[in-house]
Amino acid sequence: MRVPKFQIMDSGKQIIHMDQDAFFVSVEVRKDVSLKGKPVIIGGTSDRGVVASCSYEARKFGIHSAMPSRMAKLLCPHAIFIKGNMEDYSKASHEITALIQEKVPLFEKASIDEHYIDMTGMDRFHNCMKYAHELRETIIKEIGLPISFGLSVNKTVAKMVTNECKPSGERNVEQNEVLPFLNPLSIRKIPGLGEKTFVKLSDMGIKKIVTLSQIHPEQMNFLLGKSGLSLLQKAKGIDNSAVIPYTEQKSIGTQSTFHADSIDIDMINNLLVAQVMDVAYQLREKRKLCACVTVTIRYANFETETKQAAIAYTSLDSVLIATVKDLFKKMYNRRMFLRLVGVRLSNLVTGFEQIDLYSESQEQYSLVQALDKIRRRFGQDAVTRAAVMDLKL
Template sequence: MDEYSKASHEITAILKERVPLIEKASIDEHYIDMTGMDRFHGTLKYAHELRQKVITETGLPISFGLSVNKTVSKMATNECKPNGELNIEQPGVQPFLNPLSIRKIPGLGEKTFIKLSDMGIKRIHALTLVHPDYMKSILGKNGLWLLQKAKGIDNSPVIPYQEQKSIGTQCTFKADSIDIETINHLLTSMVMDLAFELRQKQKLCACITVTIRYSTFEDVTKQATIPYTSLDSVLIKKTKELFREVYQKRILLRLVGVRLSNLVNGFEQIDLYTESEEQYSLCQALDKIRRRFGPQSIKLASSIDLNL
């Protein structure tokens, strides 16, 4: 995961320097708005050169789909993986989509796939022939959204990539404290809450920032880049390391804060037969309890009844 995260950052940096508008949709997926570039470079030629640039500088295979919107571009990319390129111009959109399985439509879930398949709708062409009213009657608004995608219609914009997107929390103590053990337990609780929020939003983070405020009202911050993750154990360990580094004066503290940033969409990459698999299974079990009984329904024993 360390190498995966490093490669993701490298590719993003290469793309950001060379395109007008980029959205980082996940660790290994970007959308680029190339509108207007055909007047100066030739959009397909520029996309090809950009792909070659990434391959040359990173040594990694990379694919792109160039088309009229995000949906068709994503589907084109999926069709030319693992190391290809595919250009679908407007007249060719429907001919490209028609023979594909409905499963290839981004955002179509397993239950919807089974339901449509049972109705005999297995290819995108068959889906385009269904009346909108009927689609709405069986799938609600999602049915109309799905029908639009099957017809290659998608007006969603490319949302500019923002490196500083983050979530965070902080705690001001009732009385200034130097109880390091209790503060570490508090940090554990804070990170667990933030990690749960990450997983609920299907996000991963690549940066942790710890802030402290001394009783003298001096603020000190320490930050570290990490492999993309949403695992409690990884984030807690790094947060405590940063706290040890940032807390140097050994005087009373008034506040501690934790912020997780460089967020992207995605799920944990789990290596089989490693500790990360066990940790992810544990997080899933805890999250299931939190979703049913509330975010504060289960915690580590050390983080309960903290008196700060």
């Protein structure tokens, strides 16, 4: 197999990566300043719960996200556990995004608590480091939440710079400083490097980025395929991915037109459930969360109505189904025949399913994971509700 040649780093780019410091904990501290400086853990509060986030004080005890709450309690018995409130976190996220949107020419909302800003070209008119510093200070002052940033030549390096200067830090790594910055770091620091890959490379004696960067591309391709080549590029400080302009219009949806106009409310509700299950699965497969749900109905006379609701960031069926049913109930009150219904999820950001543990039980979350696993193996239509199997559309 022919291994593609690597591109040279683009030294002309000016990319800022901004990341909130312990975001969920910081939002809780903003509400209750007595929590400041204490080991705070956000997530499931029962023994079967999972840590979703924790303060830097809690991290000193070895606590980290995705750790079972039971273990976290053993490591830090005096930790303060908070179930968390996704509505508060979503609101704070929107506040930060709105402020950044006012201040910069081009940015990408990478997740609920991090943004990439492309200042390329603007460096002819502004000192990018000074501009980023002033933006950070504005966020801290106006939003009241701590934030860190890294400035460098591409998204990967900028993110790694941020991670190294957190919490409450800022740093600029210029082109000639990229390799000296990357080389001594652990390969675990590379964004997107999973646990299995880390173990595999570590067993081979590849523990530092400098060692990884010296591996021949053909060897990396043999070991890990295309993902290995991508990893090698990152180790060399190469990342040509663009900052994707942020827009609240990003969405995913589906709609169904009936073969015959219908007024069967039970059937329509079941169809809406099936539609939600379909788009929610697609959402999770793309590792996305949504913050807005829209329901569309079209009457037999072709008149169309839509209704939407802002929600806390989520990707779980149960939350979305409840929202869709409520929207349909509020909207459909004319008792006229319908010819079409549809569901759309929008205001998407990158995020993890664990984020929804605040409002859902561990059992519900585990069920979603199990159903998704079946879909991946046997196809998206392998799992559906019995009530929608015989729908005639």
